[in-house]
Amino acid sequence: MADTTGTVEAPPPGRYNLPGPPPRPRSQLVGTGFAVAAGAMAVAGALGHYMARRHASGIDPGHEWLAGHSVPNPQLVYALITLGVSVVTAHWAVWASGRGERGHTWVGMALTLVMGFAFFNMVMFSLNRMEIEIGSGEWATLAFAVTGLSLAIVMVGMFYLGLMTLRSLGGSVGRDRSTPLGSAVFFWDFAVLAWAATWYVVYVVK
Amino acid sequence: MTDATTEATYSGGSAGAAPVEDPTAFGWLNTVDHKRIGRLFIACSLLFGLAGAIADLLVRFDLTSSGGHTVLNGDSFVQVFTFTRDALVFGMLIPLFLGIAIYVVPLQVGAPNVAFGRAAALSFWGWLVSAGVLVGAYAANGGPGGGFADGVDLHLLAVAGLVISLLTGAICVAVTTLTMRAPGMYMDRTPPFAWSALVTASMLVVSLGVVLGQIVILYIEHRYGPRFLGGNYGIWSRIDWMYRTPQLFIYVVPVLGVIAEIMLAAARRWVFEPLALYFTMGLVGLFGFGAWANFGITDEGADIVDGLEGIVLVGLYAGALAGVSGLLALLGFTVWQSRTWPRPSTAVLAAFAAGQLIAVAALVGLVGAGVDWLQIAGRGVDGNAPLRFTTWVTGQQSLLIYGAGLLGALAALHWWAPKIWGRRLSELAGWASLAAIGGGAFLAWLGPTLSGAFTEQPQFVYGEPLLTTLYSGQVDDSGAEGLSALGAVGVAIVLAGLALVVLNLLISVAMGKGAPAESDPWGGLTPEWLLDSPPPLGPSETLPELTSGTPLLDPEFNGNGLNGSGVAADRDAHEVPA
Numbered sequence: 001m002a003d004t005t006g007t008v009e010a011p012p013p014g015r016y017n018l019p020g021p022p023p024r025p026r027s028q029l030v031g032t033g034f035a036v037a038a039g040a041m042a043v044a045g046a047l048g049h050y051m052a053r054r055h056a057s058g059i060d061p062g063h064e065w066l067a068g069h070s071v072p073n074p075q076l077v078y079a080l081i082t083l084g085v086s087v088v089t090a091h092w093a094v095w096a097s098g099r100g101e102r103g104h105t106w107v108g109m110a111l112t113l114v115m116g117f118a119f120f121n122m123v124m125f126s127l128n129r130m131e132i133e134i135g136s137g138e139w140a141t142l143a144f145a146v147t148g149l150s151l152a153i154v155m156v157g158m159f160y161l162g163l164m165t166l167r168s169l170g171g172s173v174g175r176d177r178s179t180p181l182g183s184a185v186f187f188w189d190f191a192v193l194a195w196a197a198t199w200y201v202v203y204v205v206k
Numbered sequence: 207m208t209d210a211t212t213e214a215t216y217s218g219g220s221a222g223a224a225p226v227e228d229p230t231a232f233g234w235l236n237t238v239d240h241k242r243i244g245r246l247f248i249a250c251s252l253l254f255g256l257a258g259a260i261a262d263l264l265v266r267f268d269l270t271s272s273g274g275h276t277v278l279n280g281d282s283f284v285q286v287f288t289f290t291r292d293a294l295v296f297g298m299l300i301p302l303f304l305g306i307a308i309y310v311v312p313l314q315v316g317a318p319n320v321a322f323g324r325a326a327a328l329s330f331w332g333w334l335v336s337a338g339v340l341v342g343a344y345a346a347n348g349g350p351g352g353g354f355a356d357g358v359d360l361h362l363l364a365v366a367g368l369v370i371s372l373l374t375g376a377i378c379v380a381v382t383t384l385t386m387r388a389p390g391m392y393m394d395r396t397p398p399f400a401w402s403a404l405v406t407a408s409m410l411v412v413s414l415g416v417v418l419g420q421i422v423i424l425y426i427e428h429r430y431g432p433r434f435l436g437g438n439y440g441i442w443s444r445i446d447w448m449y450r451t452p453q454l455f456i457y458v459v460p461v462l463g464v465i466a467e468i469m470l471a472a473a474r475r476w477v478f479e480p481l482a483l484y485f486t487m488g489l490v491g492l493f494g495f496g497a498w499a500n501f502g503i504t505d506e507g508a509d510i511v512d513g514l515e516g517i518v519l520v521g522l523y524a525g526a527l528a529g530v531s532g533l534l535a536l537l538g539f540t541v542w543q544s545r546t547w548p549r550p551s552t553a554v555l556a557a558f559a560a561g562q563l564i565a566v567a568a569l570v571g572l573v574g575a576g577v578d579w580l581q582i583a584g585r586g587v588d589g590n591a592p593l594r595f596t597t598w599v600t601g602q603q604s605l606l607i608y609g610a611g612l613l614g615a616l617a618a619l620h621w622w623a624p625k626i627w628g629r630r631l632s633e634l635a636g637w638a639s640l641a642a643i644g645g646g647a648f649l650a651w652l653g654p655t656l657s658g659a660f661t662e663q664p665q666f667v668y669g670e671p672l673l674t675t676l677y678s679g680q681v682d683d684s685g686a687e688g689l690s691a692l693g694a695v696g697v698a699i700v701l702a703g704l705a706l707v708v709l710n711l712l713i714s715v716a717m718g719k720g721a722p723a724e725s726d727p728w729g730g731l732t733p734e735w736l737l738d739s740p741p742p743l744g745p746s747e748t749l750p751e752l753t754s755g756t757p758l759l760d761p762e763f764n765g766n767g768l769n770g771s772g773v774a775a776d777r778d779a780h781e782v783p784a
Contacts, residue, residue, distance in 0.1 A: 027321050027385040034377040034411050041415025042422075049423050049444075053434070135430035145426040149419060 032183040036190040039153055043194045046146045047201050053142060065139050071203045072126045079122040080199055083154075083192045086115035090161070090185040097168060097178040105173055105181070109165040112188070116158045123151065143202050150198040157191035160184045229743065238323035239743050240312050243330050245626065247305025247375075248619070250334060251298050252708050255612075257341075258293030259701040261286050266650075266694035269663075272687050284351025288442055289344050291449040291603075295457065296368040297337055299611045300410070303460040304329075304372060306618050307379045307403040309626055313734035313741065314397040316388025321381035329375030336367030350442040355428070358438050362425045365445070369414050369421075376407035388733070394480060397732040397756070398470070401484050402463025405491040409456045413495055420444055450599055451571050452522045453496030454606040461560050461614030462487050462533055468557040468621055471730045472548030473541040476756050482536055489529030490564075493522045516579030523575050527568035534561050552636030553728070556617035559644050563609035567602060570655070574598055597663045600693070601655030608700045609647035616640060616707060621730075624723030627715040628740040635710040642703025649696025657689035731756040 054065060093108025127147070134144045164184035172180060234242055265287050268278045278286055312320050320326045343349055343364055348357015383396065383404040396404075424444060427435050435444065447453055466483060470476060477483050541548065548554050574593040581592055593599075616639055623631045657663040663686040714720030726735040 027381050030385050031322060031325075031377055031381045034380055034407075038373055038377075038411045038415035038418070041412050042418040045416035045419030046423055047419075048416075049420055134426070135432065138432065138434045141426055141430060141432065141434075142423065144430075145423045148426070149422045 028183045029179055032187050036187060039190060046149050050142050050146050066206055069130050069132060072129050075122055075126040076199060076203055079119050080196060082115050082119045083195060086112045087189060087192055090188050094178060094182045094185050097173045097181050098175050100174045102173050105168055112161060146198055146202055150195045153194050154191045157188045160187050238327050240308050240320035241743060243326050244305045244309025246330050247301050251301040251305060254293055254337060255298030255704055258290055258297055259704055261293060262290040263697045263701055265290055266697050269690040270687055270694055281351050281353060285344055285349045288350045292340055294607050295449050299457050299607055300372050301333055302615050304375045310622055310734060311379055311382055311400045311403050313737060314400045314732050315383055315386060315391060316733055317382050317386035320378050321386055322378050325374055326378040329371050332371035333368060336364050336371055340364035359425060359429050362421050366418060366421045369418060373411060373414055376410045379403050380407035398466035398483060399463035402460045402487050405488050406456060406459045409491040409494060413453060413456060417445055417448055447496050451602045452494050455490055455494030455526045458564055458606055458610045459487060459491045461610050464614050464618045465557040465561045466537060468553050468617060469537040469541060471728055472554055473544035474546060475540060475544050477536055477540050486529045486533035490526050493525030519575035520579050523568055523572035527572055530565045530568050534565060552633055552640055553617045553620040556613045556640050560610045560613035560617060563605055567605040571602060593658055595664060596658030597654035597665045598658030599665045601651045604647055604650035608650055612643050624727050624739045625734055626740060628723055629715055629720030630723050631710050631714045631720055635706055639703045639706045642699050646696045646699030646703055650693050650700060653689040653693030657686050661686040
């Protein structure tokens, strides 16, 4: 206690002065949880707006709303499966990190990041094939905005995973030192769910 | 506690890392210390509040004539109107309390620094830059109603930047409260202000997150077209729920924490049921969730929420009213129990007034929502404009931003000035500010509320440029003119009161004229009053073993309760189990 000379007596030594705060390894996880909540509400807000416009457009949902665009379903499904598998490898990495197995940790994270890049490659290919031109119509603009938001979240997730992977490479593994990696994987789980919701609303339900 | 080993322990980990602070002026630029970041937020948000109040005065003055605009014109009216909301909410109200929370909460929970110090610093600088971009966007004829398309886009980016920055700071405060409490301080012993900051941060995260998704769509739509959302004039109708009730209740939840801190210290005792204290504050935050409300006032959502909207709004206001009145009753009962009449001071009176105004705002909101509900249901007031489209909304905003928000901030600044700056603020100037802000806020609420209810003066016109005044030819002009003038006078008085607050800070703190403060000048109960006034820069050197959020009442602290008064003997509610 820096100073208790005001109106109160100084605390007895050793009773209130501890050697230091306990470690707070969960802070990053909790902070990530709040970021996930904000991101989830952002995606929900965008998808809600999309669905409200679709409802208000008054047209029969389907190809008319898409204005001639055709959705390459197989490619987008493969992209989603790729992300799903990346969740497994990411959790494998966290599990291995908690057991102090560095080799498995790094292989798991490397696979996760590679699959993240593969996902982007496949989604960009699909969007190019659809020939969506921004500003060409209401659906195109909305699809571009909502898809872009979800892709941005996936990109943030990859960046976060990359940073925490570097931290693991620096030696942050073990039962008490895996929370940073676990936090990044938690965000990655959310990013995958956000994309899955976007895919279902925009490219399945349309 | 100064050896290198201990320093390393305190600075370790991802949260609360606080390198040694540079004591020079340059240190303000690269600081990660919560005390400096908090002070920066407080100072800059007060200045931004002045700009917002001046803009609001222009808007109110422009409405005093039904014959046409008096100082603005059709487009600039819309721009100044929207700037007023941006400035008062994202420029003043949220960052002001965020700054106070970033400063006070770590001290209250016994943390060495705010969680993620660098993120908190980024929050401030991001907010400041975004606020500058916002002003630049309006200056370049942008913003809703602006004629410069890139300026309109820039406004959307600036609002997104403001929201992201403030959410970052809010997350830092929430994580501090949740994970960095000193050993022994469990959640049900958290100081009231720290709890209110946690509630606010949580609700900001889930409500303002929504607007980020909407801004992405609005930006793409406006920049690339086609303008199916109304382009420039469609923007405001989709984001102005952030500036309305019930969302405004979330922003004033910290005021409830301030009120609880001050009233409990004045009573010199803890509440008999702490969980009720936390529950009522949480209730106000929970029922302030207004993110859904935009669909009620936009084309695409009107039929979705048809009929449902009215009953939901009634429920939200009723819940907020229950929370506020429950908290005030709890605090009032505690004061009555203490048999001690609080010593009148700026902080005590401002806190008391702010609490009453929040309750009045909830009650008035409930009445308005009830009337609108009846109208939606077609049972009684057909043909009248719904109150939520009239200046009734302006009255609500005045009551909560100027009344509850500014009075709460005035109370907080006077209460914690000794801890933040080491000096007391002038009580004389404080009383004058209290009178001006309280009285001005009342007039700023009364005029537009009566005008909205009896002349149906519209608050804002969506979707078209304003070629004449808002209410020309639509309403009882003469009545609306006089009531608008009443509102303008109220804003002018509030502006004078706010200027007085800034002047008081300059003279008492910056010029050093305020009386130096001891560590606990008010008889405060919470842990920050155990520290120096102000605490030194950098991470706190020691952490107390706190057995409650009110250690100055704990018998084990100095053996006889608060300052030897013996009141602690009554307090069994938060006794720590052996």
